Amino acid sequence: MRDTGNGLAAKAKAKVLKEKEGSELPGVWVAYGKLLQHLRKRAGLSQQALGAAIGYSLEQVASVEQGRRPAKAAFTVAADPVLNAGGVLLVLQDDVDRAKLPQFFRNFALIEADVVSRFSYDPLLVPGLLQTERYARAVFAGHCPPFSEEVVDQHTEGRLSRQKLLTRVPMAELSFIVSEEALRDPVGGADVMREQWGQLLEVGSMRNVEVQIMPAGRGFHPGKNGPFVIAESQEHRHFGYFESQGVGCVVHDAADVSAFGLRCGKLRSQALNVGESARLIERLVGET
Structure with a gap:
């Protein structure tokens, strides 16, 4: 036929x-x-x-x-x-x-792997470098349009592999500000979040890592414009990075990166300090 x-x-x-x-x-x-x-x-x-x-x-x-x-x-x-x-x-x-990472992120991942310092502000989700496997998997599993199970596995593995930066020698200076709203949003469910809070406390106790929480109800601040990262390379070049809806942008222009730096300083002054932030996370653990 x-x-x-x-x-x-x-x-x-x-x-x-x-x-x-x-x-x-x-x-x-x-x-x-x-x-x-x-x-x-x-x-x-x-x-x-x-x-x-x-x-x-x-x-x-x-x-x-x-x-x-x-x-x-x-x-x-x-x-x-x-x-x-x-x-x-x-x-x-x-x-x-x-190469397991989403394609739009790979250029910045090359920069990130070799940084001497890195600062980030995350208003919506726990930053990828601090995510547990179950939290990361829940994020990728919720992608729209949906990823196949194989792609969810690959992206999760790629994200977890980035976390070698936390313990790399020589150590990188790492600073994270995360919104309180992101910590209270039950991504993956209560058990996943309980594990995630524990991870934040554990990583935050490392001497090259600072975790600060931006408390809810602070009104307008520079982070309301969205998440961003500032990274300093081994050659002491500075880069910015931001992403939204599956599109990522590496910022090279010195004036733009400088503006990111100003926002970074403002956010660090407005967020809870490291000790206060740890106590807030501990309260979240105690509430469940």
Whole structure:
């Protein structure tokens, strides 16, 4: 039986979509996969044998080699010594993780990974660097239009991988101001928020991290115009960043970044200090 016109059109559309999906694979995933395949063959292992040696299925190894699935850190840590890779896979892992992030954020993620200082104001959500896994997953699962489960997993893993900045050596100076409204909004439910408050208290006790809360009812302040970040690079260049509705913008202009700095100073003076902020979070924990 010959295909009808609709059948041919559907096949053509499916082919275009498949080609589009393939073209959108992050280049570092494809490069990692090719390197993994080369190292595996050099070691004289089949995909199934490599999977068995590191605790992954044949299908998972094949997907990583084809660049269709990013390698998790645990995969890389296990595969590198089995393949006698000498750390070359480990070197790529940060880039693999960064490519799991939403595309609009990746440029700033490169800057963020190498900062000496970082300040942010977040009026709506707990900042990504401080989110628990369950909170981050709830944020991505609520995306509109909805993400697939695979994309939710990837974005969550990418966000959690950024949190290496909190404990990186040399340490970065990190300052977060979060609105009280964001802390009271039950993203993911009461259990998720209770865990999230605990994480804020734990991270806030680190000597290179400051967490301040902007209390509700303060009236107008510079943060009412939206969230933003100021970052200082190892070369002491300053950058701003802001995003909304899935669109992110890195700010390079010195005058604009300077204005961000003025707002930063004003917000830090108007927010609760670190001790007061910790006590407010503790009260939230006690209320549940």
